[in-house]
Amino acid sequence: MFDIISSSATALLICIGTFAFFRLLIKDIIPTLRSGFVESRVVKTGIAVEGDIVASHQTSYWGGNRPIYQITIRFKTREGLAVESAVRQALSFEEIERYKIGNGITIKYDPKNPKNIAIHDRPIILGP
Numbered sequence: 142m143f144d145i146i147s148s149s150a151t152a153l154l155i156c157i158g159t160f161a162f163f164r165l166l167i168k169d170i171i172p173t174l175r176s177g178f179v180e181s182r183v184v185k186t187g188i189a190v191e192g193d194i195v196a197s198h199q200t201s202y203w204g205g206n207r208p209i210y211q212i213t214i215r216f217k218t219r220e221g222l223a224v225e226s227a228v229r230q231a232l233s234f235e236e237i238e239r240y241k242i243g244n245g246i247t248i249k250y251d252p253k254n255p256k257n258i259a260i261h262d263r264p265i266i267l268g269p
Contacts, residue, residue: 179251180228180259187249189261192216194244195225204231212240214248214258224255 196213203209213227228248232240239262240246251257 179257183249183251183257183259189249190216192246192248197240207231207233218255226256226258
């Protein structure tokens with residue numbers, strides 16, 4: 142009797158574990174990898190423009206001991222098309238102030254699909 146219950150419980154746990162794994166894979170891992178490849182391509186081949194941060198909030202994820210924020214940016218393409226798109230970025234606690242709503246930001250966008258963006262801010266280096 143207990144063998145039947147034990148076998149059923151084991152099968153149920155395996156099904157639940159498999160479902161949880163595939164959900165994690167489809168909902169989190171694959172989109173994160175895809176986003177990384179898209180951003181990498183946009184950094185190399187995209188067009189740099191200035192934009193405004195219209196939303197910024199912390200997600201429930203962390204990366205490299207830093208909270209990951211979703212930052213929504215509004216910008217205009219070279220053709221004058223207004224676009225609003227979001228990017229996720231791991232921010233240090235010092236960087237959080239820099240990415241507040243209303244701040245300006247330099248981004249790069251994909252001319253074929255302007256919703257694909259990457260943050261392209263470069264620190265200003267002051268010298269003699």
